[in-house]
Amino acid sequence: MVTAPGFTGGTFDRADALRSDLDRLAAATADPRARLLRLHALDPELTPEGHLSWGSLAEAGEEDDLIFLGFLDGVPHFASADPHATPVTGRSPAIFRALDILPAAEAANYAAARSVVDWHMRHRFCAVCGTASTAFRAGWGRKCPVCNAEHFPRTDPVVIMIAEHEGRALLGRQSPWPRGRYSALAGFLEPGESIEEAVARETLEETGVRVRGIRYVASQPWPFPSSLMIACIGTAENDTIEIDRNELEDARWFTRDEVLASLAGDPEASFVAPPPYAIAHTLLTAWAES
The missing domain is CATH 3.90.79.10 (Nucleoside Triphosphate Pyrophosphohydrolase)
Structure with missing residues (x-):
C-alpha cells in the first residue's frame, strides 16, 4: 500500500469563517492558551523530542503580521511574518534534517505555515499600483490601502x-x-x-x-x-x-x-x-x- 505523500494530513481546523470575523479573531488572539510557531528564517524550531516548537503570542514582533493557522484541540495556533525581514531564498540543510524526524501531520502543519509566511515576505506591495499592502483575513490575504485590490496566497x-x-x-x-x-x-x-x-x-x-x-x-x-x-x-x-x-x-x-x-x-x-x-x-x- 502506497503511503500518503509528504506534507499531507495536516491537523489544523482552519476555521475559515473566523478569518473574517473580527470579534472571534480578537478573542482567539487574546486567548491565553494561543500558541505561536517558532520559526527561524522559515526553518522550524524543534523540541528535543523532534516536534514543532510553539511559544506564546508575546514572542511575535510588535510589527509582525499574525497569521491564524487554525485550532488544534480547541487551542488557536498562529504564525507571524516580520514585514522587515529579508525574504528567504533556497533551502537550508537544517530543513531536511527536520523533515527526516518530524511526524507527518506536523510536517503538513509546518508546510502550511511556511508557505503563507513566505508569501507575506515576498508580496508586501500591491501588484496593481505598487503601494505597500497590509494583511487582512487573519493573515490569509493582503489588501492595498490605495486601490483596494485584494491579494491572496498563491499556489x-x-x-x-x-x-x-x-x-x-x-x-x-x-x-x-x-x-x-x-x-x-x-x-x-x-x-x-x-x-x-x-x-x-x-x-x-x-x-x-x-x-x-x-x-x-x-x-x-x-x-x-x-x-x-x-x-x-x-x-x-x-x-x-x-x-x-x-x-x-x-x-x-x-x-x-x-x-x-x-x-x-x-x-x-x-x-x-x-x-x-x-x-x-x-x-x-x-x-x-x-
Whole structure:
C-alpha cells in the first residue's frame, strides 16, 4: 500500500469563517492558551523530542503580521511574518534534517505555515499600483490601502511524472542533486494547459519522449516556496532519449527491480531514490508496486 505523500494530513481546523470575523479573531488572539510557531528564517524550531516548537503570542514582533493557522484541540495556533525581514531564498540543510524526524501531520502543519509566511515576505506591495499592502483575513490575504485590490496566497501547479515503456520508468537528474540521485521529471503548468498537456509537453521538452495515456496518481503541497505537485504516469511511445541539457544532467530508463531496490535503500541499487517526504518517492512506489 502506497503511503500518503509528504506534507499531507495536516491537523489544523482552519476555521475559515473566523478569518473574517473580527470579534472571534480578537478573542482567539487574546486567548491565553494561543500558541505561536517558532520559526527561524522559515526553518522550524524543534523540541528535543523532534516536534514543532510553539511559544506564546508575546514572542511575535510588535510589527509582525499574525497569521491564524487554525485550532488544534480547541487551542488557536498562529504564525507571524516580520514585514522587515529579508525574504528567504533556497533551502537550508537544517530543513531536511527536520523533515527526516518530524511526524507527518506536523510536517503538513509546518508546510502550511511556511508557505503563507513566505508569501507575506515576498508580496508586501500591491501588484496593481505598487503601494505597500497590509494583511487582512487573519493573515490569509493582503489588501492595498490605495486601490483596494485584494491579494491572496498563491499556489503554483507543477506536474511531476514518470513515463513508462515496456516495464521501465524514465527518470532524470539535475546536477545540484546528491550523487546518484534520480527522480521523476517535473515542470510548471503554463497558462492555457491541462494537466495532461503539461505532462506531455514537459516530458517531450526535457527528454524527447512522447507520452500518451496519462493518468493521475496523487498530489502534494510543496512549501518551497508554495507549489502543488501533481503526480502522473504516462505511457511512452518510444524509448529514445534526447536530453535538454539546460534542464537535466542525465535521464535514463530503469527497470521495476531497479526502482524497488532503490526504494528499499539497497546500497547496491543503481540509483538513489528521492526522500520519503517527496511525492516523487510516492510516485515511484505507486509505479513499482502497480
